[in-house]
Amino acid sequence: MDPARKRRARLIVALTVALTLAGALVYTSFASSTEASTPSQVMRASEPGRSYELTGKVVDGSVEREGEALRFRIRDRTGPASVAVRYVGAVPDPFREGREVIVSGTLQAGTFVAERDSLVTKCPSKFTKEQERS
Amino acid sequence: MAGVGAACLFVGLLCALYAVGASLAGARSGRRELAVSGRRAIYCLAGLLVLAFAILEAAYLSSDFSFALVEESSSTDTPTFYKVTGMWSTQDGSLLLWVLLLSLFSSAVLFLTRKSLREITPYATAVLGVVAAFFLVLMVAWESPFDSIAAASVPPDGRGLNPLLRHPAMMIHPPMLYTGYVGFTIPFAFAVGALITRRTGADWIRATRRFALVAWTFLGTGILLGALWSYTELGWGGYWAWDPVENAALMPWLVGTAFLHSIIVQEKRGMLKVWNASLIVTTFVLALLGTFLVRSGILSSIHAFGASTIGPQFLVFIALVVIGSMVLIVSRLDSLRSEARLDSLVSREAFFLLNNLVLLAIALVILWGTFFPLISEALTGREASVGPPWFNALTTPLALVLVLLTGIGPVLAWRRATLAGVRRVLAVPVACAALLAVLLLVFTNAADSIPSFVMFVLVGFVVTVIVQEFWRGASARRSMTGEPFPRALGRLVGRNRRRFGGYLVHVGMAVLFLGVAASSAFLKQRDVRLAPGQTVKVGDYEITYREPTAVLSDDREATGAPITLGATMVVRKDGGQTTVVRPARNFYPTRDPRKGVVSRYFEGEANSEVDVRWGLRRDLWTAVRPDISSLERPIAEADRRFADVGSSGLALIVGALLENYRKNPPPATFRVIVSPLVSWIWLGGALVVLGALVAAWPSPEARLRRVRSLYSARLGRELTQPHT
Numbered sequence: 001m002d003p004a005r006k007r008r009a010r011l012i013v014a015l016t017v018a019l020t021l022a023g024a025l026v027y028t029s030f031a032s033s034t035e036a037s038t039p040s041q042v043m044r045a046s047e048p049g050r051s052y053e054l055t056g057k058v059v060d061g062s063v064e065r066e067g068e069a070l071r072f073r074i075r076d077r078t079g080p081a082s083v084a085v086r087y088v089g090a091v092p093d094p095f096r097e098g099r100e101v102i103v104s105g106t107l108q109a110g111t112f113v114a115e116r117d118s119l120v121t122k123c124p125s126k127f128t129k130e131q132e133r134s
Numbered sequence: 135m136a137g138v139g140a141a142c143l144f145v146g147l148l149c150a151l152y153a154v155g156a157s158l159a160g161a162r163s164g165r166r167e168l169a170v171s172g173r174r175a176i177y178c179l180a181g182l183l184v185l186a187f188a189i190l191e192a193a194y195l196s197s198d199f200s201f202a203l204v205e206e207s208s209s210t211d212t213p214t215f216y217k218v219t220g221m222w223s224t225q226d227g228s229l230l231l232w233v234l235l236l237s238l239f240s241s242a243v244l245f246l247t248r249k250s251l252r253e254i255t256p257y258a259t260a261v262l263g264v265v266a267a268f269f270l271v272l273m274v275a276w277e278s279p280f281d282s283i284a285a286a287s288v289p290p291d292g293r294g295l296n297p298l299l300r301h302p303a304m305m306i307h308p309p310m311l312y313t314g315y316v317g318f319t320i321p322f323a324f325a326v327g328a329l330i331t332r333r334t335g336a337d338w339i340r341a342t343r344r345f346a347l348v349a350w351t352f353l354g355t356g357i358l359l360g361a362l363w364s365y366t367e368l369g370w371g372g373y374w375a376w377d378p379v380e381n382a383a384l385m386p387w388l389v390g391t392a393f394l395h396s397i398i399v400q401e402k403r404g405m406l407k408v409w410n411a412s413l414i415v416t417t418f419v420l421a422l423l424g425t426f427l428v429r430s431g432i433l434s435s436i437h438a439f440g441a442s443t444i445g446p447q448f449l450v451f452i453a454l455v456v457i458g459s460m461v462l463i464v465s466r467l468d469s470l471r472s473e474a475r476l477d478s479l480v481s482r483e484a485f486f487l488l489n490n491l492v493l494l495a496i497a498l499v500i501l502w503g504t505f506f507p508l509i510s511e512a513l514t515g516r517e518a519s520v521g522p523p524w525f526n527a528l529t530t531p532l533a534l535v536l537v538l539l540t541g542i543g544p545v546l547a548w549r550r551a552t553l554a555g556v557r558r559v560l561a562v563p564v565a566c567a568a569l570l571a572v573l574l575l576v577f578t579n580a581a582d583s584i585p586s587f588v589m590f591v592l593v594g595f596v597v598t599v600i601v602q603e604f605w606r607g608a609s610a611r612r613s614m615t616g617e618p619f620p621r622a623l624g625r626l627v628g629r630n631r632r633r634f635g636g637y638l639v640h641v642g643m644a645v646l647f648l649g650v651a652a653s654s655a656f657l658k659q660r661d662v663r664l665a666p667g668q669t670v671k672v673g674d675y676e677i678t679y680r681e682p683t684a685v686l687s688d689d690r691e692a693t694g695a696p697i698t699l700g701a702t703m704v705v706r707k708d709g710g711q712t713t714v715v716r717p718a719r720n721f722y723p724t725r726d727p728r729k730g731v732v733s734r735y736f737e738g739e740a741n742s743e744v745d746v747r748w749g750l751r752r753d754l755w756t757a758v759r760p761d762i763s764s765l766e767r768p769i770a771e772a773d774r775r776f777a778d779v780g781s782s783g784l785a786l787i788v789g790a791l792l793e794n795y796r797k798n799p800p801p802a803t804f805r806v807i808v809s810p811l812v813s814w815i816w817l818g819g820a821l822v823v824l825g826a827l828v829a830a831w832p833s834p835e836a837r838l839r840r841v842r843s844l845y846s847a848r849l850g851r852e853l854t855q856p857h858t
Contacts, residue, residue: 010479025499028528029506033518036507053519065761068663089661090370090805091759094298094739104521117370 034104039074040081042107053104054083054112060097074101074112084110089117096121135189136201136282142186143230143280146237147270149179153263161256169256173244176259179266180237187234190227190279194220200288202281203227209294213694215305216295222308223299225429225444226279231309232425233269235316239345240266243320247341249844254338257327265319268451276444297722297739300693303363310356311383315421317349318390322418325411329462332469336401339410343397344830346414350390351826357383358819369742369757371659371807373815376525381504382424385497389417392493399483402548404473406487408463411470413490415459420497422452427504478550485543492536499528526654530585534592537647540640541596545603562602567595583655589647596644600637607634627828635829639822646818652811659808665801673808675754676706682760682799683718684792686785691743695720697735697788698743699760699795701802705747717745717758717804730773735788736762748813755807764800765791 034053037045042052059073059082068088075082077100085103095101101121105114153175160168190203194217199205207227208220221227240262247255273279283289321342328338360380361373374380393413399406426448463470476484502509503520510518545559571591574580581587607630608623615622627634662670664679671677683700690698700718724738747754772787779787 021495025502025528029502029520029524030510032524033506033510033520036517036519065763068661092368092370 036102038076038081039083040076040079042112043081043083049106051104051106052112053102054085054114055100055102056082057100058095058097063097072097074103083107083112085112085114087114087119089114089119092119092121094121095119135193135198136280139186139189139280140274140278142182142189143270143273143278146179146182146186147267147274149175149182150263150267150270153179154260154267157256157259157263161253161260166252169259172256172259172263173248176237176244176262176266177241180234180241183230183234183237186280187230190221190230191218194218197292199290199292200282200285202283203279205283205289205292207293207295209292211694212292212295213300213692215302215692216300216694219299219304219308220295221279222312223295223304224279226273226277226281228308228312229269229273229277230279232312232316233266233273235309235312236262236266236269236319239313239316239320240323243324243342243345251324251327251333251337251341253331254324254327254333254341257330258323261323261326262319265323272444272447276447293725294694294722297693297695297720297741298367300691300741301363301367303359303367307356307359307363310352310359311424312356314349314351314353314356314383315386315425317345317352318386318414318417318421320345320349321393321414325414326459326462329411329466329469332466334407334411334466334469336397336404339397339401343394344832346390346394346397347826347830350387350394351823351830353383353387353390355819355823357387358816362816365755365812366744366746367742369744369805371744371755371757371805371809373812376500376503376522378504379424379428381500382420382427385500385504386417386420386424388493388497388500389413389420392490392497393417395486395493396490399486403483405476405483407470407472408467409490411463415455415463419452419456419459422448422455426452480546480551480553480556482543482546482548482551485539485546489536489539489543492532492539496529496532496536499532500525503528533647534585534588537589537592537596537644540644541592541599544637544640545599559602560599563595563598566598567591570594579656583651586651586655589651593644593648593651597641600641603637604634631831632829635825635827635831638825638828640825642818642821642823642825644818645821646815649811649814649816649818653809653815657807657809659805661803661805663801663803666799668801670804670806672806673752674708675806675808676709677715677756677804677806678704678706679802679804680704680714682796682802683716684796686789686792689720689743690718691720693720693741693743695722695741697721697792699758699762699792700743701758701760701804703756703804705754713747715745715747715754715756717756718743719758719760730770731777731779731784732769732772732787732791735784736765736769750811750813752808752810753812755805755809757805759803759805760795761800761802762795764798765795768794 034051036053036055039054039056042054054074056074056076059075062071062073062082064071066086070087070091071084072087073082073084085105087103087105099121101119103112103114103120104118105112107113153172155172156168156175157172160166160170160172190201192198193201193204194208195214197204197208197210197217203221203224203226207224208217212220222231240259244255244259244262251258321339324338324342328334357380360383364375365371365373393410396406396413397410400410426445429444429448476487478484503525507517507519510516541563542560545556547555571587574587574590580590604623604626607626608619611617611622611626612619615625617625658673660670660672664670666679666681669676669678680702683698683702685698685700687696688698689695698718698720700716703715703717705713705715720741720743721736722739722741723735726734726737729737742757742759744755744757746756768791772791776783776787
């Protein structure tokens with residue numbers, strides 16, 4: 001093969017590989033992503049079995065332990081709508097009532113059943129702001 | 135003193151602007167003295183920033199709460215170690231650290247190149263000045279670290295450092311990361327200078343590659359220290375979570391790795407010039423992006439500094455850098471033509487290119503995943519995110535290919551490798567890897583996880599290839615010089631520091647990958663609730679919760695926590711020898727006046743002090759979460775009865791409560807992890823640093839070459855200039 005054709009062939013192969021990989025990247029990310037929603041959205045548009053990433057604030061006085069599991073309610077960042085959460089797994093150190101958290105799971109019979117170890121507490125430096133307000 | 139600090143920043147900003155103006159004017163008009171004064175303005179900037187830094191540190195050490203920043207992130211009862219580090223836990227203080235490091239690095243590189251690269255240096259000085267000025271403007275206009283509190287309202291005590299940040303790695307993790315980010319500014323600035331002056335040969339690379347290597351080493355070390363912090367401080371037991379900010383640091387490191395490899399091709403073969411210029415621009419932009427992500431609050435992350443005012447400014451600056459660099463590269467395409475063509479796909483340069491593509495692919499995957507919430511919201515209107523499984527699934531195959539390339543690339547010849555040559559150098563390593571695969575299959579359960587198994591075999595392959603390289607080089611030297619083998623080996627490495635330092639880095643990375651592969655696939659973890667006397671079995675370990683511990687003002691990690699609740703656990707391995715582990719949890723008081731005086735001690739931040747038993751074969755990791763709900767009623771009662779008691783009385787009451795907890799312990803929640811080969815991650819990292827040091831250390835030959843080239847350049851000038 002003459003060098004020019006060889007180079008073109010290489011270019012085509014390289015571009016094909018790159019496009020395939022880029023396609024895989026886009027496809028897998030959309031296919032395996034979890035949607036972030038607020039408690040009121042989850043309650044309203046609850047498709048059973050569908051996986052959500054619930055974000056909101058832990059309701060004051062709602063945290064209680066039930067054997068291995070932790071039960072608490074998460075409410076909208078603005079507004080009183082809240083959903084009950086049942087969670088098993090590691091609890092991050094900054095977890096507190098009133099803190100903003102993210103947890104993934106599915107809605108089952110009115111309770112948001114979280115995946116193991118999916119609890120994330122947002123932004124630990126928020127607490128400086130809380131103290132400022134008080 | 136706050137006024138002096140603020141003045142330092144303002145005068146520093148003027149210095150930086152002067153450096154930009156003077157160097158540009160000097161370069162345009164050809165007046166050397168202007169360019170020289172621009173360079174000196176950068177030295178001056180470094181001096182001013184050192185002074186500003188010293189003033190702020192002195193305020194932290196003397197707990198001078200008239201500095202708003204000190205009040206925010208330190209207190210009189212914060213241990214000295216964490217007073218020193220308090221500065222960079224804040225937005226403003228970390229900006230100061232960033233620009234201080236930038237000015238020091240800039241001064242170093244400008245001093246070292248003061249006699250060479252006369253055309254490029256003034257433009258590089260201007261670029262460095264612009265970057266410094268940007269950060270100084272941020273501080274002068276929006277985020278001053280020297281905001282002061284009026285004398286009348288200075289509080290008696292500060293709020294203290296965020297307990298999560300009380301970890302030994304905090305002393306070095308942020309400065310290391312910043313040193314890495316900042317270090318990449320240097321090759322970027324020289325690349326821009328080289329492009330502007332169309333001196334696109336390998337000179338700018340030679341002048342700055344050591345800085346790039348040092349920056350790369352610091353950034354890598356910073357990332358690894360962050361992982362260590364996560365493993366020992368965050369109480370979940372992992373070292374990597376694909377958190378946006380972890381990703382933000384990893385991306386410039388990956389692209390910087392690609393840059394360090396592909397510049398070798400430009401130096402040796404005069405190829406990949408556009409590629410290298412683009413890589414260093416990308417690295418620098420990603421470093422800026424990393425600094426920005428932490429501050430913007432656009433992605434939720436554990437590292438967020440909270441909502442910030444300087445996000446838009448960063449975005450504008452990043453956009454300007456991207457557009458400016460692109461225009462510059464495109465307008466210089468004619469000077470960036472390759473001096474050679476790729477002769478064969480089986481050659482050293484082709485494998486360098488492949489390795490670059492794989493590294494960039496990993497960086498792209500991470501970029502996509504990190505910004506996916508924004509992408510998804512823009513495209514579909516729904517905010518969605520991808521989790522660690524997605525990152526793991528996409529990066530694992532790429533990492534495997536990368537390790538394979540690490541094994542093959544270094545032994546290929548430049549231009550065109552012959553099949554016979556490849557067979558000769560790879561026969562032994564392939565045989566060793568095959569043997570290793572068989573041994574693993576027969577004696578271990580490594581094949582339970584296919585990716586990990588493949589990684590183990592590839593690591594074996596890479597390590598044998600490199601050991602063989604050392605062996606062959608040293609043997610050749612011995613037979614030529616008659617030196618004994620150890621000395622031949624030492625001289626071989628000493629004379630070819632870059633090559634053999636690079637090999638050491640490869641071995642280190644291979645070892646690190648070994649640790650990652652083993653610990654991610656074969657980790658055993660249990661979360662259990664145990665009452666005293668109960669036992670849990672994890673892997674080969676039987677762990678018994680013997681008794682609770684509760685101590686007042688005697689936190690063994692010296693983080694300044696008044697209350698530490700913990701557990702004493704007896705560990706029995708295979709029914710044989712026993713050891714004792716003592717995980718604990720520190721409680722930091724809150725100053726919230728809505729809470730009762732006693733509740734404040736229990737309802738503030740709390741933080742795990744995990745107990746890690748490090749081992750070459752496996753780590754035993756334990757954390758405890760004491761249940762203090764049984765204390766709720768006594769605490770509420772104490773709040774009512776002792777509302778006006780003094781601090782010594784409070785200590786007695788809290789002590790009594792702790793005694794109560796110790797006497798009637800409720801069940802506590804434990805997390806126990808048995809994780810194989812985690813230590814190899816840190817060992818591999820240490821080896822990488824060692825290798826990078828060897829590669830970056832100037833060799834006597836290089837110094838000699840430099841002197842010779844300077845001398846011949848002067849001779850050339852004297853010969854061509856007509857004598858008057």
